[in-house]
Amino acid sequence: MGTDLGSWADGPARSAIVDFVERVTAAGGPDFVEPADRVAVFDNDGTLWCEKPMPVQLDFTVRRFAEMAAADPALQQKQPWKAAHEHDLHWLGAAMVKHYRGDDDDLKLLMGAVTEAFDSVTVENYDARVRAFFDGADHPTLGRPYRGCGYAPMVELLRYLEANGFANYIASGGDRDFMRPVAGRLYGVPPERIIGSALGLSYREGADATDLLYKAAMDFFDDGPEKPIRIWSRIGRRPILSVGNSNGDLPMLAFSGQPDRPALRMLILHDDADREFDYVAGAEEALDHARERDWTVVSMKHDWTNVFSSAVT
Amino acid sequence: MGTDLGSWADGPARSAIVDFVERVTAAGGPDFVEPADRVAVFDNDGTLWCEKPMPVQLDFTVRRFAEMAAADPALQQKQPWKAAHEHDLHWLGAAMVKHYRGDDDDLKLLMGAVTEAFDSVTVENYDARVRAFFDGADHPTLGRPYRGCGYAPMVELLRYLEANGFANYIASGGDRDFMRPVAGRLYGVPPERIIGSALGLSYREGADATDLLYKAAMDFFDDGPEKPIRIWSRIGRRPILSVGNSNGDLPMLAFSGQPDRPALRMLILHDDADREFDYVAGAEEALDHARERDWTVVSMKHDWTNVFSSAVT
Known part of the structure; x- marks a missing residue:
């Protein structure tokens, strides 16, 4: 399928993406992967949207x-x-x-x-609160609404992968039900494809209604080794493409592809103080691993011609 | 869309299905539900396939x-x-x-x-064991392979719902990863739509490979009030159609539809000693609720012209 990776500069990151997608979709080729197994997973904070100055x-x-x-x-x-x-x-x-x-x-x-x-808030009430937040809240320094803080090149990548038969999932340390109400609008990713940390839930049955209420305790924190576990739990397949930006994404990236499939693993490097932020805190180990293993490091400064979309959904 | 519910006798159960599907797909009608929200959930043991004389x-x-x-x-x-x-x-x-x-x-x-x-078995090794089992194992009394023990009318219902824009999920007390390798073959339901009980998993990273291994402990048992919790965790939407056959399915059925959507809730009644089995043990409370609340009870004996398909996949 054609590419519309217009916010990606010609360079090694863009080439790595296009080469990989062409390899796994080449019918009869040695790296061909059936469409059902073309699973891509994306961290969210710092990978699909801005995580500074605070998540x-x-x-x-x-x-x-x-x-x-x-x-x-x-x-x-x-x-x-x-x-x-x-x-x-x-x-x-x-x-x-x-x-x-x-x-x-x-x-x-x-x-x-x-x-x-x-x-004790119900899942529906929480959903409504999250939607109201995103209708109004602005990023504290970037001069744009939070719903305009998704990275344009990553949204293009999601669409490009979909056009090539991939199913895109978000696997984030952030709260699953905080991402769900807005991930369709920002990324075109539906609620059933959002994997994230979870609060415990309790079920309450009344005379006329049933409810699910959040507990004041985590069910699990979806970071580090928990990411591949939760990816398997939700999808039942290993991803063949994974993108993160921090040490907590390492196991997810390592879990991709093998034992018998190719994989593209990418790390977003925040090196663009002018257009976004410049930091490596929390990503040092991941960047070392990426260099050792020839994973793809995406420089926000050099690989992206555009960071944010001018159109805010 | 046209119906091919050929194994369903004309009667109240078939009518309830067709009427409901026509209502929720009627554009502009009062009960119209957007395709993305047409979520159907099915128990497995005793609902999609035979659970006697043992699961x-x-x-x-x-x-x-x-x-x-x-x-x-x-x-x-x-x-x-x-x-x-x-x-x-x-x-x-x-x-x-x-x-x-x-x-x-x-x-x-x-x-x-x-x-x-x-x-300590890996998820891939377990998958291979399950596949080998279903390649060879026969039901102890029905004279057919286990992979021929799915109910033909239910498979028709799955296809009918799909043709009408529904997404079908299996929400079972059975082990999630036991169903995944065979649910595509039997029911056309992919691994990412299998919700079930789960063993804990641990992540192991070696020099050349990463693995997920089962623990000798349950993560959760997906029955009773846990079913709506796990359905929400996986899908992030309430189902509008749910089918079960036992007391453990009651919360899943009650959770469907409301607060603001219509729902069809069905219970499979095993009353057919000639073609399958005749039992209500473990379903007494569910059947009482169904009668009180006008849920649809499907009589295997009277509502199904055919229990098992002659073609075994």
Whole structure:
């Protein structure tokens, strides 16, 4: 099929993609893969959309903290609700910086509160909250709505793969049900193809209605070795193409392809301070592995002629 | 779309199906449902294929016990390996009978052994074992291979729903990865649409290969209230059509449709000793609910002109 990878510069990354897709779709060729087995998996934060200065989901959850603090003055004195109530993003940023330095105390406080933020909310109510957030919320520094923060070259890649018989899944450390309501609009990926971290759910049956409610506890955190496990659980096939941007994506990339199929493994390198961000924190090991194993590193600066689409859906 | 429900007798069950499908596909009608939301879920054991005199998966696992006992004489003196080694199906049957009478000691022994039977086996090796089983194994009393024990009317229903834009999922208490290798062949349902119970998995990375290995412990048992939870986890939508045959299917059926969509809920009634089996054990509560709530009960004896297909795939 023809390519419309217009936001990809001519270069090694684009060539790696096109060469791989041509190999696995060449009927009768040595690397031909049946359409049903053309599974591609994508990390989300930092791979399909921008994850700086904080993950989009964290912004959503901080707004929830502020709402909780407004309703309960006692929370206004406790972190992380205090920071949210006072719009003090410094505390949140410092928690992340401390985390990278090995001090996880504040991050644990934050993650505990994240886990409890939607306790007993129904799946339908959560869906409506996420949709409302994306209708209105803007990225804090990029001057565009969050729903305009998906990477245009990656959306083109998703369409190109689909046109070549691939099924695209998102396998993210982010919350599965936070991505589902917006992934169709941003990426054309439907809810059943969203794999992500999950809160526990409980089932409640009333006289006239049944509900699923979130628990204040994680079911699992979809990162690192959990990614291939959750990919298998959901799909029942190994991917042949996988894209990530951090150390937590390494097992997903390593799991792709083998034992008997080819694979294309890619890492997005954030090296573009002008158009997006420039950072490698959390990706050092992944980049080392990529170099050792000849995986494809995509330089945002050099491989992408365009980072964000001018049209916002 | 035209119907080819040739194994369904004219009667209330067939009418309920056709009426429902016509309602939800009638563009502009009050019950129209977008194709993306036309999700149908099916229990497997006793709903899509025969579950008597024992679940197919149990036969598969008993053969594994026999293999384990042959390799380890100590196991030949311990249940349930002893029964498998001696081809003593009486012990297994008695364990089930005791279970229905409230004595779960032998069943617990059996289920513990089932959980451990594939400890440290890779997902690919398990897949190959399941395929080999279905290539050769016959049902103990029906005089046909297990792969010929799917219900012809249900396969027709799956095709009819597909032709009307539905996506069919299997939501079974049976092991997900036991169904996956054969569900395409029997039902035309691909691995990514199989929801079932799951053993825990662990990820192992070697120098040249990565593997997923089963643990000797369940991740979850997909029955009762767990069914709607796992359906949501996998699909992210409520089904609008659901079919089961036992008490463990009640929450799945109740979860379908609402809050704002129509639903068709069906129970298969095993009342056909001549062509299949006649039993209600384990389905009493479900049948009571169905009568109270006007759910559709499908009589195998009266609603199906044909139970099994003469052609075995």
